[in-house]
Amino acid sequence: MVTNAPDTTQRPPAVILAGGRSSRMGRPKAGLVLGGRTILDHIVERLAPQVGNIALNLNADPGIGLPPGLAVLADAVPGYFGPLAGVLTAMRHATEVAPHATHVLTVPTDTPFFPDDLVVRLSSVPDPEGTIAVAWSGGEMHPLFALWPVAITDDLEGWIRTDTKLRVRAFIARHPSAAVDFPMIATKAGPLDPFFNINTPDELREAEAWLQRLKDRKA
Template identity: 50%
Template structure:
């Protein structure tokens, strides 16, 4: 049962960015902040977009969006952001069965991400997450709003903060995304920016992918 109803989207921008040494959401790639790139890439794929962040977000002029923090900053990490996204969907989009999440640090994620994930949803409580040749990308996922209370209990009870642990608990569906063929060879669309060197590499790929 592929999803047919509206799916709200959330950009997860609450990470500590310890390896980068600064807030990755504000880094600029090709002159555009990573958070703005994520928003613009996600927006055509979902019914609405909001941002999960534990501090102020500087949007591009005229592109301001709703921002909400983790429910419990002491139990942060990606699953804390997912829980906040589910809470936001439950409050603001009661018609939605699932919410789509993406991070800010993979600026080239597929433009058909949400459509392909939705086709893997076969029950109202099924999680669907992305995978590529480089491995799983569990923060790129569709999350059932019905699992909000379960996730809250998992975190409150000391459950592992590792996203894959929670996905395994619920037998999430992995959706394989192929590499993008370019003039420079195959490229993983989930290329992740964690370090200054990664940002330099992304600048080089940007010229290839967007020319």
């Protein structure tokens, strides 16, 4: 398990969701190279200062070396049930590694530019105890960037076993939730959605260009 010091006890655990089939990319997205490093490395680097520990939900060999100590979790339910199976896996894992945590963070493995204040802002919603805090940008929901209450773990497992469509948004609608809006990232080439995700080779090339613009922005 990847951990981050100092005091991480008050930070939620996080699970990177990489259990999908990557059909449009044709290979596991965690191992894609962006700026000379894997996307997984970029995501772990962004997460580490924000969370208590990090694990990876993965159902296949990523074909790469993983960061040292990163726990790898197969889906908690047999068969392929989509991203909700990864969320359930994250909840189950959180109760084991952080029994006092009320929430677990999930992030997908194909979104390397997400905000470095993601957890702080998701945690700031009113009445957070039983609320699913979900990231939004540009009027769009990003349902896998969310803080999930572990108290709804059993309900999610029941939903997975009985609902045929397995829609993440539909499950969120069953529970109290809060939308947390994040601004675009300003660059000289125009605004970048911090939740820009990579599903195709063309989008990987586009991400390379955005990465360079972000480096130029900091220079």
